Amino acid sequence: MPHVKSQSHHLMRSPVLAWVGIALIAVALIALPFALAQIGTAWVRIANLAILFALLALGLNIVVGFAGLLDLGYIAFFAVGAYCYALLASPHFGLHLPFWLILPIGALVACLFGVLLGAPTLKLRGDYLAIVTLGFGEIVRVFLNNLARPINITNGPQGISRIDPVSIGGIKFNTTGKVFDLAISGPMKYYYLLLIVLIIAIVINIRLQNSRIGRAWEAIREDEIAARAMGINTTQIKLLAFAMGASFGGIAGGIFAAIQQFISPESFVLVESIMVLSMVVLGGMGNIWGVVAGAVLLSFVPEILRYTVLPVQNALFGRAIVEPEVIRMLLFGLALVAVMLYRPAGLFPSAVRRRELAKADARLPA
Amino acid sequence: METFLQQLFNGLTLGAVYAVVALGYTMVYGIIQLINFAHGEVVMIGAMVAFTIITLLANSGLPPVAIVLIGTSCAIPVCMIVGYALERIAYRPLRNAPRLAPLITAIGMSIVLQHVAMMVWSRNNLAFPQIIKTETYDIAGASVTNIQIVIVILCLVLMGGLLWLVHRTRLGISMRATAQNPRVAGLMGVNINREIAITFAIGAALGAVAGVMVGSYYGIAHYQMGALLGLKAFCAAVLGGIGNVPGAMVGGLLLGVIEALGAGYIGDLTDLCAVPWLFAGLAARCAAGEHISLFGSNYQDVFAFLVLIAVLVLRPSGLLGERVGDRA
Amino acid sequence: GKEEPKPAAKAAAPAAPESITIRIGHVGPLTGGIAHLGKDNENGARLAVDEANAAGIKIDGKAAKFELIAEDDQADPKVGTTVAQKLVDAKVAGIVGHLNSGVTIPASEIYNQAGIPMISGSATNPQVTERGYKVTFRVVGRDDQQGPAIAQYLSAERKPKVVGLIDDATAYGEGIANEVEKTLKAAGIKVLPREKGTDKTTDWKAVLTKVRRGNPDAVFYGGMDATGGPLLKQSRELGMKAVFSFGDGACTNKMSELAGPAAEGMICSQAGLPPQAASKKFLDAYKAKFNVEPILYAPFTYDAANLLIAAMTKANSADPAKYLPELASISHAGATGKIKFDEKGDRKDAEITIFTMKGGKIEPTAVLQGGKSTKFDDFIKAAAAAAAPAAPAAAEPAKDEAKK
Amino acid sequence: MTDRLLVCDGLAKRFGGVHALDGVSFAIERHAIYGLIGPNGAGKTTLFNLLTGIYTADAGRMQFAGGTIDGLSPDRVCERGIARTFQNIRLFANLSVLENVMIGRHVRTKAGVFGAVFRTRATQDEEARIERRAHELLDYVGLADRANDIARSLPYGEQRRLEIARALATEPHLLALDEPAAGMNSTEKAALGELIKRIRTDGVTVLLIEHDVKLVMGICEHILVLDYGKQIAEGVPEDVRRDRRVIEAYLGTVGDDSIKVAT
Amino acid sequence: MTKSPMLRVAGLAVAYGGIRAIKGIDFEIYGGETVTLIGANGAGKTTTLRAITGLVPPVAGSIHLNGRDITGATSFSLVRQGLAMVPEGRGVFPQLTVSENVAMGAYIRDDKAEIARDVERVFSLFPRLRERAQQSAGTLSGGEQQMLAIGRALMSRPKLLLLDEPSMGLAPVIVQKVFAVIESIARDGVTILLVEQNANLALRTSDRAYVLESGLITIAGKSADLLSDPKVRAAYLGE
Numbered sequence A: 001m002p003h004v005k006s007q008s009h010h011l012m013r014s015p016v017l018a019w020v021g022i023a024l025i026a027v028a029l030i031a032l033p034f035a036l037a038q039i040g041t042a043w044v045r046i047a048n049l050a051i052l053f054a055l056l057a058l059g060l061n062i063v064v065g066f067a068g069l070l071d072l073g074y075i076a077f078f079a080v081g082a083y084c085y086a087l088l089a090s091p092h093f094g095l096h097l098p099f100w101l102i103l104p105i106g107a108l109v110a111c112l113f114g115v116l117l118g119a120p121t122l123k124l125r126g127d128y129l130a131i132v133t134l135g136f137g138e139i140v141r142v143f144l145n146n147l148a149r150p151i152n153i154t155n156g157p158q159g160i161s162r163i164d165p166v167s168i169g170g171i172k173f174n175t176t177g178k179v180f181d182l183a184i185s186g187p188m189k190y191y192y193l194l195l196i197v198l199i200i201a202i203v204i205n206i207r208l209q210n211s212r213i214g215r216a217w218e219a220i221r222e223d224e225i226a227a228r229a230m231g232i233n234t235t236q237i238k239l240l241a242f243a244m245g246a247s248f249g250g251i252a253g254g255i256f257a258a259i260q261q262f263i264s265p266e267s268f269v270l271v272e273s274i275m276v277l278s279m280v281v282l283g284g285m286g287n288i289w290g291v292v293a294g295a296v297l298l299s300f301v302p303e304i305l306r307y308t309v310l311p312v313q314n315a316l317f318g319r320a321i322v323e324p325e326v327i328r329m330l331l332f333g334l335a336l337v338a339v340m341l342y343r344p345a346g347l348f349p350s351a352v353r354r355r356e357l358a359k360a361d362a363r364l365p366a
Numbered sequence B: 001m002e003t004f005l006q007q008l009f010n011g012l013t014l015g016a017v018y019a020v021v022a023l024g025y026t027m028v029y030g031i032i033q034l035i036n037f038a039h040g041e042v043v044m045i046g047a048m049v050a051f052t053i054i055t056l057l058a059n060s061g062l063p064p065v066a067i068v069l070i071g072t073s074c075a076i077p078v079c080m081i082v083g084y085a086l087e088r089i090a091y092r093p094l095r096n097a098p099r100l101a102p103l104i105t106a107i108g109m110s111i112v113l114q115h116v117a118m119m120v121w122s123r124n125n126l127a128f129p130q131i132i133k134t135e136t137y138d139i140a141g142a143s144v145t146n147i148q149i150v151i152v153i154l155c156l157v158l159m160g161g162l163l164w165l166v167h168r169t170r171l172g173i174s175m176r177a178t179a180q181n182p183r184v185a186g187l188m189g190v191n192i193n194r195e196i197a198i199t200f201a202i203g204a205a206l207g208a209v210a211g212v213m214v215g216s217y218y219g220i221a222h223y224q225m226g227a228l229l230g231l232k233a234f235c236a237a238v239l240g241g242i243g244n245v246p247g248a249m250v251g252g253l254l255l256g257v258i259e260a261l262g263a264g265y266i267g268d269l270t271d272l273c274a275v276p277w278l279f280a281g282l283a284a285r286c287a288a289g290e291h292i293s294l295f296g297s298n299y300q301d302v303f304a305f306l307v308l309i310a311v312l313v314l315r316p317s318g319l320l321g322e323r324v325g326d327r328a
Numbered sequence C: 001g002k003e004e005p006k007p008a009a010k011a012a013a014p015a016a017p018e019s020i021t022i023r024i025g026h027v028g029p030l031t032g033g034i035a036h037l038g039k040d041n042e043n044g045a046r047l048a049v050d051e052a053n054a055a056g057i058k059i060d061g062k063a064a065k066f067e068l069i070a071e072d073d074q075a076d077p078k079v080g081t082t083v084a085q086k087l088v089d090a091k092v093a094g095i096v097g098h099l100n101s102g103v104t105i106p107a108s109e110i111y112n113q114a115g116i117p118m119i120s121g122s123a124t125n126p127q128v129t130e131r132g133y134k135v136t137f138r139v140v141g142r143d144d145q146q147g148p149a150i151a152q153y154l155s156a157e158r159k160p161k162v163v164g165l166i167d168d169a170t171a172y173g174e175g176i177a178n179e180v181e182k183t184l185k186a187a188g189i190k191v192l193p194r195e196k197g198t199d200k201t202t203d204w205k206a207v208l209t210k211v212r213r214g215n216p217d218a219v220f221y222g223g224m225d226a227t228g229g230p231l232l233k234q235s236r237e238l239g240m241k242a243v244f245s246f247g248d249g250a251c252t253n254k255m256s257e258l259a260g261p262a263a264e265g266m267i268c269s270q271a272g273l274p275p276q277a278a279s280k281k282f283l284d285a286y287k288a289k290f291n292v293e294p295i296l297y298a299p300f301t302y303d304a305a306n307l308l309i310a311a312m313t314k315a316n317s318a319d320p321a322k323y324l325p326e327l328a329s330i331s332h333a334g335a336t337g338k339i340k341f342d343e344k345g346d347r348k349d350a351e352i353t354i355f356t357m358k359g360g361k362i363e364p365t366a367v368l369q370g371g372k373s374t375k376f377d378d379f380i381k382a383a384a385a386a387a388a389p390a391a392p393a394a395a396e397p398a399k400d401e402a403k404k
Numbered sequence D: 001m002t003d004r005l006l007v008c009d010g011l012a013k014r015f016g017g018v019h020a021l022d023g024v025s026f027a028i029e030r031h032a033i034y035g036l037i038g039p040n041g042a043g044k045t046t047l048f049n050l051l052t053g054i055y056t057a058d059a060g061r062m063q064f065a066g067g068t069i070d071g072l073s074p075d076r077v078c079e080r081g082i083a084r085t086f087q088n089i090r091l092f093a094n095l096s097v098l099e100n101v102m103i104g105r106h107v108r109t110k111a112g113v114f115g116a117v118f119r120t121r122a123t124q125d126e127e128a129r130i131e132r133r134a135h136e137l138l139d140y141v142g143l144a145d146r147a148n149d150i151a152r153s154l155p156y157g158e159q160r161r162l163e164i165a166r167a168l169a170t171e172p173h174l175l176a177l178d179e180p181a182a183g184m185n186s187t188e189k190a191a192l193g194e195l196i197k198r199i200r201t202d203g204v205t206v207l208l209i210e211h212d213v214k215l216v217m218g219i220c221e222h223i224l225v226l227d228y229g230k231q232i233a234e235g236v237p238e239d240v241r242r243d244r245r246v247i248e249a250y251l252g253t254v255g256d257d258s259i260k261v262a263t
Numbered sequence E: 001m002t003k004s005p006m007l008r009v010a011g012l013a014v015a016y017g018g019i020r021a022i023k024g025i026d027f028e029i030y031g032g033e034t035v036t037l038i039g040a041n042g043a044g045k046t047t048t049l050r051a052i053t054g055l056v057p058p059v060a061g062s063i064h065l066n067g068r069d070i071t072g073a074t075s076f077s078l079v080r081q082g083l084a085m086v087p088e089g090r091g092v093f094p095q096l097t098v099s100e101n102v103a104m105g106a107y108i109r110d111d112k113a114e115i116a117r118d119v120e121r122v123f124s125l126f127p128r129l130r131e132r133a134q135q136s137a138g139t140l141s142g143g144e145q146q147m148l149a150i151g152r153a154l155m156s157r158p159k160l161l162l163l164d165e166p167s168m169g170l171a172p173v174i175v176q177k178v179f180a181v182i183e184s185i186a187r188d189g190v191t192i193l194l195v196e197q198n199a200n201l202a203l204r205t206s207d208r209a210y211v212l213e214s215g216l217i218t219i220a221g222k223s224a225d226l227l228s229d230p231k232v233r234a235a236y237l238g239e
C-alpha cells in the first residue's frame, strides 16, 4: 500500500538544510534580474510577465485545482483589477490614488465579481460550469469594450492610457534608479515588487491548502454530495474559492495596469483565460509549485523560441526555411501536446492527482 | 413585423450554421464526454480544402453546384483524417487521464492545426469564389437567399440523419452504449477504439460540411476562422444539452435567433428615450429624434451569454440534456 | 522563404572594414487574426531597407548596411512591450511599427524611455501621439483626420439625409466611426444609432436589418475588409440600396473579392496619396520582390523605414539622439505622398484620398486636404504642375495610372 | 414518554411517475438500532436522502431532536446531528484515510481564511485537535494503521468502516448506515455488527438499511419494512420476520428457511 | 471430464500500479461445469475475472480458452470466442432502454431471427424485464438491473459465463430468483464461473470451487467438500 506523505515533510526533515536551501534560492532570485539584464532587459520584462502569470495561475489554481471548479473566464478578474487601477490612477477620471490603496480596492472589487460569478453557477458542474464562466469572462470584456457610451466609463476599445506607474515612497517604478552604484531599471524594480507579491501569494496558497478550508475544497472536488453530507456548506465554500481566486486576479491586474501604463479590453480575451488554465493544468493542478512552474514555463517557452528559432534555422540552413513565428507557434502547440501526453497529470502533479491517474480503470463499474 | 421576420430568418441561418458545428461537438462529447476543442479547426480545414478545390474548378465550366459538391466531397475525407488523427494523437492516449489533460492537448492541437493551415493557405483572408448566383426571395417582406434556404434544409437533413444513425442503427446503439460504459460495451463485443474513431470521423465530416457552408455563405475563409465559430457552436451544444443530437440543433438555432433578435432589439428595449420621466436630462436630445440606448447591438454577445446562463441555471444540463440525477 | 540570404554581408565585412551595420526594427502581428496585415507591413519596411542597402548609402563616411529585425507582437499589448524591449536591447536605431494602436501605445513608452524613434505606418488612434513623446511618429492619418474627411466627402458628394453607422468595436473601427459621426452631425445629417459587431463578425444580417429599418441613404462602416466584405455582401442580399463607405481598413481590392458585385460603387478613404498616385515605383518594386500585391499599409511602412534612413543619412549618424531632430523636421516625398511631421509627430497636412470601387478595383476619385476636396484628376494635374521639378518620379507615373 | 430522537410523519417523494416514498411515518427512539428493510427499489435510500436533505420531500414532516429538519440543506442537517454513509461508497477516494476523517470534523470546527492565512494560535490548536480526534476515530473503527493510505486503495470492508469513522467525526446523534455490509462475507458482517452495537453503546442512535436479514434481525430492536414506497410492516424483528406481506415481498416464499440460505 | 479444460489459467499475476493483486494462480474450468470462486474482500476475485476478460493486462502467466491463448486479448475479441461476463455492479447502460440493453448483448450476432428468439427466451426467464422493456435501464431497481445484466450476457450465446457477485445488494427474494436462473442456465450447458460473497449459496449451486486469499488460491475442491471444510466454514460461512 502506498503511503502518502505531505510534501512539507520532505522539507522539514532537516531544518538547517532547509534554511540553507531557502537562503540560496533567495539569493538566486534576488540576483536573477541582474543576470537576465546581461542578456537583455527584455528578459527581465519576460520574467515580470511570468510572475504576473504565476500570480494569475495561483489564483485560478484555487478555483480549478483546489475546489475543482472549471473556470474559463478567469481573465475577467484580471481585467477588473486592471480597470480598477486604471480608473483610479490615470487622467481618465483625473484620479490619482496611491498604489497601495488601489491594490486592495482592486482585489476587493474582483472578489465581488468572483462572488457575482459564483452565485448563479453553484449548481453547475464540469463542462456546464466551464461554459458559464467563459460567458462571464466575455460579458465582462464586452462591457469594458462598450461602457463608453452613453456615459464614458471605460473609454471603450480605445483603452485607458497614461496610467500612473507604481510609486512607493517617492520611488517611481517606471524609471531607472540607482542603489549605491547599481543601476536598477524600471523592469527590475517591478521584478522585486512582483516577487514579493508572489511570495506572499504562495504563502497564502500553501496555508490555505493545508487548512480546514483547503480540506473542504478538496472534499467538494472529490465528491460534492458526500461533502455536503459531511456538513460542508458547499455554497459558501465554493463562493469562497471564487472570491479568493478572483482577488489574486484583481491584484495581478492592478500591477499589470501599472506596468503597462495602458490597458484596453483586447488584453482580456478568452485566449488569455485559456492560457492561464493551461499553465495550471500543465504545471500540475493543485500543486502550488507545479502551477508556478507551469506559468514560468509557458511564459518563457514562446520567448525562448522567439530568440532561437531564427538563429537555429540560419545556422542549419543558412536562411529561414519556414517563417520563425510559424515554427514558434507550432512548437508551442506541440509542446503542450507532448507534455500532456507524457505527463497527463501535469509536470509536477499534486499527490492527489497522481493517485487519480493511478486509477487506471477509471470507468470500470464499481 | 417584417423586421421581426427578417431577424428570425437571419437568426435561423446563423443558427443552422452553429447547429451543424455543434453537432460535431455533441457527437464526440456524447461518446467520450470530451470537449473536442479542436473541432473549430476541423471546420476551418474543411472550409480551406473546399476553398482550394472550388477555386481550382471555378473556371472549369462545370455547373457551380457540381463544383461545390466536389469541393465538399474532398473536404469531408480530409477532415475525417484530421479528426481521426486528432483522436489518435491527442485524445486516445489520455482516455484515462485527469479530465483537463485532453483539454490542453486539444488547445495544443488547435494551435498546430491553425499554423499548419497558415503555412498552407497563407495568413490572408481568402475570398471564396462566388460561383453560385445568389438569388434573393421575398417572403412576407423579408429577404431570404437561396443559400440560406439550402443551409437550413441541409442542417435539418443532417440532424435527421444523425438521429436515425444514433437511435435506429446498431452502430448508433453501440455508440451510445460505449458512451455510457466503454468497458462493459467492450464486454458486449464492441471494439471501443474503432467506435470512438468512427465517431470522431463522423464529427469531423460534419465539421467539413459546416466549413463549406460557412465558406460559401459568408464568402470568406481564414486560418483562425474556426476558433470563434467553434466557441459559439460549443455554447450552442451546451445550451441544448451537450451530447444530445436534437439538443445541438435546438441550441444552435436558438443561439442564432437570440443573437439576431438581441442585435435587433436590445437597442429598442433599452432606449432611454422610451422612459423620458426616468432621465429628464435627456429630454432635449430625445426630442431631437435621437435614440439614446443604454445598450445596443454591441451587447448582443452579452445578451446571448446571459440567456445561456439563465437557461443553465434553470436547467443545469441544458434544454434537452438528460438530467442525470446524481443519486446518493 | 522571402528573407534575403545574407552571404553578401559576410563576404563584404572583411573587405570593407569601414562598414557599419544599422539595425531597424519592425514590429507587427505575424500570427493571429490580422497577421496578413502584419506581414504586409513588414514587407513594406523590408523593401525600403533592401533598397537602401542597394543604394550604397554612406553614413559617417562608412558604408551603411541596414538590417531589418522583424518581430511578431501578436497584436497583444503584453507581447508588444516585451518585443519592444527586445528591440531596445538589440540597440536598434529606429523602429517601424507597431500595427495596432493598442500595442503601439504601451510599446512607445519603452521606446520613449530608450530615446529611440518610432514611426508607425498604421496606428491611427490619436492617443499614439497625444502623450507628448518626442520620439513617437506616424505616417498614417489619424482617425480624427480620416474620419472627418470621408464624412465630408460623403455629405458633400452624396448628400445623404440619413446615415447608418456601424463599427467593429475595436479601437480603430470605433475611433474612426466616432469621428465620422461627429462630422456628419455637425453637418446636420441624421445619424442612426450606432450598431456594432466585432472584428471577427461574419454574419452582419441582424445588425444590417436593424440599420435597414432606419432607411439610411448611406452607411459608414469602421472596420477591416475581412469583416467589411461580408457586411457589404449581406447588405445587398437584404435589399439595401444605400451607399456604403469605409475607412482605410476596408479600402482594399479584397472588398470586391469578398463582396462580389455588391462592392461596386462603394467608397472609402486612405490616408496620404495612393501608391498609384504617389509612386508607382513602389508598387512595381513590391510586386517584383514579394510576388504579391501590397494589402494595405505596406506603402506607409515603406515610407516609415525610408524616413528613418533619410533622417540618418541627413544627420550623417545612426545615433537616435543625433538624427531625431532631422526626422522631426524632415520633408520627404514618399510612396504615400509628401511627408512632414507636426510637433506631435503626426503627418502634417495629410492628404486623404477617396476611392470608389469600379469594376472590382478601387480607384481614386478625390483628394481631401485641409477640409478641401479636389477631384483626383485635377489634383494630379495641379500637383504635377506645381511640383514637377520637385517630385517628378512621384507624380508622373501616377498620372498615367489615373488616365487609365 | 419515551425519548424519541427522530419522528417522521407522512413522508412522500415522487420521481416523475414513480412514487419512491408514499406516506411513511415512523419514530426512532434515542439509543436504538433501528432497521430499515424492503425489496430493491422500495425507497429506503430515498428515505435517507430526504432525511439528510439531499432531496426535499414532496410531503410530510421530520422532527429531529425536538426541532424540525424539513427543507434543511444537507450541511445544516449534518450540523443538527445526522450523519450517514452511502450505499455505493462515497469516500473522498483520492485523499488519505486520515484526511477523510479530518474532513468529517469540518462541521464542528470553525477556522476561516483569516486563521488559515495568519496561522493564528487558535487555528493551530484547532488543527491539532482535529488531527487527534481523527486518529482516535480511526482507532475506534480499527483503521489506525491505515491512516496514511489512500482511501481508494482500501478493501471494500475497510472502506465501509472508514465511511463510518468519517460520519462519526461529525459527532452525530443519529448515524444512518446504507447497506454497510454489502459485498462483505459472513465473517466480516459479524464484525461489522459488533462495531454497530458498540457505536450504539457509546451513545449514538443508529438507523440501518441492510439486505442481510441475519444481521438486521440480529442487532435491531425495531424494524421498518418498505415496499413500493409504503410501509408494510413495523415492529420487533420476531414479528416482522413472520409477517406474511414481508415474507412475500422481501424474504421470499419459503419464509424462514430462505433466511438461512441467504446468509 | 477427461477432455482438455475450456478455460485454463496458469501462473496468472495482475498488478495495479505496482501492487500485485493476483500473485500467480492456476485453475481450470471444464465445459459444462459451474465453478465458484470465493474469497474475502480484496482477495482478487474481481481482478481475476477482469484479467480473463481482458480488462486488465496480466503481468505474468497465461490464459487459454478452448486451447487458444487469449492472454492480453481485447475484451471485444473474446466475446466472439464465446465469453460473456456479468460485471460487478451490473454495468447496465443506464440511458438505453431495457430492450436496447438486451440488443447490445447480441451485438456480435447477425442472425435476426435467432436473436428475436433469444430475446423471447430472456424475457420468459425474467418476465419483469418484458414489463419494463421500454424503460431506461438506469431507473430499474437493483434486482431488475441484475436480471437485465444476466439476460444481456446470455444474448451473445456464451459458452462461458462469468458472474461477479450477482447477489450483491439484492433483497433475499431476488437472490433466490437469480440463483434459480443461474442453475437453469447451467442446466442448458453453459459453463459458469461464479464469484460470490454469499459462499453458502454459491457452493450449493456449483460443482467445484476455489478459495482465493490475498491473491493466491489456497483451497480447491468439490463444492460440497468445501461446504463441510471447517476452515472454509469459519472464514466464509461465518461460523
Ligand SMILES: Nc1ncnc2c1ncn2[C@@H]1O[C@H](COP(=O)(O)OP(=O)(O)OP(=O)(O)O)[C@@H](O)[C@H]1O
Residues within 6 Å of the ligand: B325, B326, B327, D015, D018, D019, D020, D038, D039, D040, D041, D042, D043, D044, D045, D046, D047, D087, E138, E139, E140, E141, E142, E143, E169
Ligand atoms: N434520482 C432519482 N431519479 C429517478 N428515480 C429515482 C431517483 N432516486 C430513486 N429513484 C427511484 O425511486 C425508487 C426507490 O429507490 P431507492 O434507491 O430509494 O430504493 P432502495 O430501497 O434504496 O433500493 P435498493 O435496495 O436497491 O438500494 C426506485 O424505483 C428508483 O428507481
Ligand SMILES: Nc1ncnc2c1ncn2[C@@H]1O[C@H](COP(=O)(O)OP(=O)(O)OP(=O)(O)O)[C@@H](O)[C@H]1O
Residues within 6 Å of the ligand: A358, A359, A360, A361, D152, D153, D154, D155, D156, D157, D183, E016, E017, E021, E039, E040, E041, E042, E043, E044, E045, E046, E047, E048, E197
Ligand atoms: N483499480 C484498482 N486500482 C488499485 N488497486 C485495485 C484496483 N482494483 C482493485 N484493487 C486492489 O486489488 C485487490 C484485489 O481487488 P479485487 O477487486 O479483485 O477484489 P475482490 O476479491 O473482487 O474483492 P470484493 O469482494 O471487494 O469485490 C484489492 O486489494 C484492491 O484494493
Ligand SMILES: [Mg+2]
Residues within 6 Å of the ligand: D044, D045, D046, D087
Ligand atoms: Mg438503496
Ligand SMILES: [Mg+2]
Residues within 6 Å of the ligand: E045, E046, E047, E088, E165
Ligand atoms: Mg469484487
